[in-house]
Amino acid sequence: MPAGERETAPKRTGRRPGATVSRQAILQAARTRFAEQGYGGASLRAIAQDAGVDAALVHHFFGSKEGLFAASMQETLHPRTVVAGVLDGGAGGAGERLLRAFLRLWEGEETSQQMRGILRSAVPHEAAARMLREFITGEVLTPVAEALGGDAPRVRASLVASQLVGLAMTRYLVRVEPLAAMTRDEVVAAVAPTVQGYLTGPLGAWPPASG
Structure with a gap:
């Protein structure tokens, strides 16, 4: 390798590393969205964007918007x-x-x-x-x-x-x-x-x- 050059690690793309990290990030984003916009105003797409994950991962962990709302209540109470x-x-x-x-x-x-x-x-x-x-x-x-x-x-x-x-x-x-x-x-x-x-x-x- 020529002097002065460094090998750089490739940037990560796609899902966050680790299911626990991703699930918790989604829950935190959901709690914030539900608190600010209510159940009707919060979309799964916006929650996924806030959490930095693909929307499909929200469905993977929680199944539906109802499932995510129920999990958010668990996390709060x-x-x-x-x-x-x-x-x-x-x-x-x-x-x-x-x-x-x-x-x-x-x-x-x-x-x-x-x-x-x-x-x-x-x-x-x-x-x-x-x-x-x-x-x-x-x-x-x-x-x-x-x-x-x-x-x-x-x-x-x-x-x-x-x-x-x-x-x-x-x-x-x-x-x-x-x-x-x-x-x-x-x-x-x-x-x-x-x-x-x-x-x-x-x-x-x-x-x-x-x-």
Whole structure:
């Protein structure tokens, strides 16, 4: 080789090296797009461009836009961690622990924008709404209600969901005052007893008498 010349490595083209790196890059790009544009506004092509991969790789890892949205919720909420934290300490105080975990997600520096994107997506798009329903009840609230041992765990989970989703809409999206300006501890003091009641308290006339 003549003096002064160097052998240079060929530039990499095509897919990112390593499936784990590519999958994580797609997830990160998807979380950003869904947070900024919602489920309807975010396209798989744009997400692939942001991640620096071919669009076919998005389908390879996640199957569809619905699959990618569901994976993005998993990446944001970490349901197993939430459930474990709520159940740590038993039935007493489970409502408060669940509510505090929920508020941390909504107010966290790294998760608040994603949470807003998830909820905004669920309002106009039935597919996103269905995935959010299935996710929050199936992977978080029903497992908590079942582990606490009360009757009708799916009913309890749906009641808790009504409280948490309603709270998110009024506090973080619509910003109804004075709820929007209340501190986290003030919200917990006001709302946690209701969540605890849904999880472990009597359900009144439910389930209806048979026959």
